[in-house]
Amino acid sequence: MAKKYIARGSAVAARMLGGEMMVMSTADSTFFTLNDVGSVIWQAADGRTPLSEIVASKICEEFDVDQERALHGADRFVDELSQHGILLVSEQPLVNSAPPPESR
Amino acid sequence: MTSTVTVSACDREAVPIEIGGMTIALRSHDRSFLRHLSDRYAGFVGSVGRANFEFDIDLYEPSEPPAADDGLKVTVEKGDWLLRRGDFRARWDPNARRGFIRQAKNPYACDSLLRIVHTLILAKQGGFLVHAASAIRGDKAFIFSGVSGAGKTTISRLAPPDATLLTDEISYVRREGDRYLAFGTPFAGELGRPGENRSAPIAGFFLLAKGPENRIEPVHHTEGIQRLLRNILFFADDPALIELVFQSACEFASSVPIKRLVFFPDQRVWDLIR
Numbered sequence: 001m002a003k004k005y006i007a008r009g010s011a012v013a014a015r016m017l018g019g020e021m022m023v024m025s026t027a028d029s030t031f032f033t034l035n036d037v038g039s040v041i042w043q044a045a046d047g048r049t050p051l052s053e054i055v056a057s058k059i060c061e062e063f064d065v066d067q068e069r070a071l072h073g074a075d076r077f078v079d080e081l082s083q084h085g086i087l088l089v090s091e092q093p094l095v096n097s098a099p100p101p102e103s104r
Numbered sequence: 105m106t107s108t109v110t111v112s113a114c115d116r117e118a119v120p121i122e123i124g125g126m127t128i129a130l131r132s133h134d135r136s137f138l139r140h141l142s143d144r145y146a147g148f149v150g151s152v153g154r155a156n157f158e159f160d161i162d163l164y165e166p167s168e169p170p171a172a173d174d175g176l177k178v179t180v181e182k183g184d185w186l187l188r189r190g191d192f193r194a195r196w197d198p199n200a201r202r203g204f205i206r207q208a209k210n211p212y213a214c215d216s217l218l219r220i221v222h223t224l225i226l227a228k229q230g231g232f233l234v235h236a237a238s239a240i241r242g243d244k245a246f247i248f249s250g251v252s253g254a255g256k257t258t259i260s261r262l263a264p265p266d267a268t269l270l271t272d273e274i275s276y277v278r279r280e281g282d283r284y285l286a287f288g289t290p291f292a293g294e295l296g297r298p299g300e301n302r303s304a305p306i307a308g309f310f311l312l313a314k315g316p317e318n319r320i321e322p323v324h325h326t327e328g329i330q331r332l333l334r335n336i337l338f339f340a341d342d343p344a345l346i347e348l349v350f351q352s353a354c355e356f357a358s359s360v361p362i363k364r365l366v367f368f369p370d371q372r373v374w375d376l377i378r
Contacts, residue, residue, distance in 0.1 A: 013346070015350070017326075017329070017358065018325050020325075020326055022329060024350050026343035026344075029333070
C-alpha cells in the first residue's frame with residue numbers, strides 16, 4: 001500500500017482554543033472543530049511524515065488504540081478535510097506545503 | 105437637523121461620515137445629494153479636517169431599484185480595492201487614502217461603500233462589523249446578534265429608557281488594546297432610525313433566541329466563535345483578510361463572554377442585561 005503524506009493547506013486559518021483546534025477554510029469558510037485525535041494529526045501534518053507513521057507514533061500510543069482501527073479513522077478524517085482543501089494529500093512528501101502549526 | 109456640508113479644497117463639497125472614530129469624507133458636485141447624505145447620517149457627520157479617507161462620488165440616474173449586497177464583488181488589484189455591484193463601481197487606494205465611486209443617485213450605494221470600507225479597515229485592526237443590535241447600559245455595551253428574524257429589532261424596541269441604542273442592525277466592534285469597544289452606527293434595520301454616536305467597552309455578546317421565558321445560557325466557545333463568524337459582515341474575496349477575521353473572532357471570544365440570550369418578547373428581558 002502506498003504511503004500517504006499529509007500537509008496543511010495554504011488557504012486555512014487555524015486556532016487552538018480551550019484545548020480544541022478550530023480550523024476554517026478561507027476559500028469556502030467551512031468550519032471544523034477537531035477532536036483530540038484530529039488535533040494531533042493536524043499538528044503532525046508536516047508533509048514529510050507518512051500518515052501511517054503519525055498514527056503509529058502519536059495516535060496509537062497516546063490514545064491506546066490499535067494501529068488498524070486508528071489508521072482507518074485517520075484515513076476518513078484526512079479524506080474529509082482534504083475535500084475542503086484543509087489538508088493536502090499525496091503519495092510523495094509535500095516538503096514545502098505545511099506552514100507552522102497554529103498553537104495560540 | 106441637517107448637519108454642515110463643508111467646502112473642500114477642491115471644487116467638490118464633502119460630507120464627512122464618522123463611524124467608529126473613523127471619518128470617511130464623501131465628495132460630490134451634487135449639493136442636493138450631499139444634503140440628503142447629511143440628513144441620512146445625521147449624528148454621524150464629523151469634520152472634513154479629520155477625514156481618514158476620501159471618496160469622490162460620480163452620480164448617475166438609476167434605471168433599476170438598488171441591488172442587495174448579495175451581488176457584490178470585492179476584489180483587490182495592484183493594491184487597490186475594487187467594489188462592484190449593480191448600482192455602483194468603486195476603486196479605493198487605502199495607501200493614498202482616496203477612492204472613487206460611480207453610483208446610482210441613491211444613498212444605498214453609500215451605505216454599502218461605508219460598510220465595506222469599514223470592514224476592510226477593521227479586519228486589519230482586530231475589529232469587525234456584525235449583524236447585531238447593540239446598546240449601552242451603565243457604561244457597558246452589550247451586543248445582541250442573530251440572523252434576520254432572530255429578534256434584533258425586537259430587543260431594541262424593548263430597551264428601557266436608561267439604555268442607549270447603538271444600532272438595531274449592524275454593530276461596530278473595534279479593538280483598543282486588550283479591550284473591545286462597541287460604537288454606534290447609522291445602519292438601521294426595521295427600527296428605521298440610526299443608533300446613537302457613542303461607544304463603550306463591550307461587557308457581553310449574546311446570541312439571540314426566542315423562547316417561552318427569559319434566561320441566559322452558556323455557549324461552548326466553539327459554537328460561539330462559529331456563530332460569531334456567521335454573523336460577521338465580510339465581503340472581500342481575500343483569503344489573507346478572511347484569516348484575519350477568523351483570528352479576530354477567536355481573540356474576541358477569548359476576551360468577551362459569548363452567551364445565548366433566550367427571550368420572551370417583553371421588557372423583563374432587560375432585567376438580565378446589566
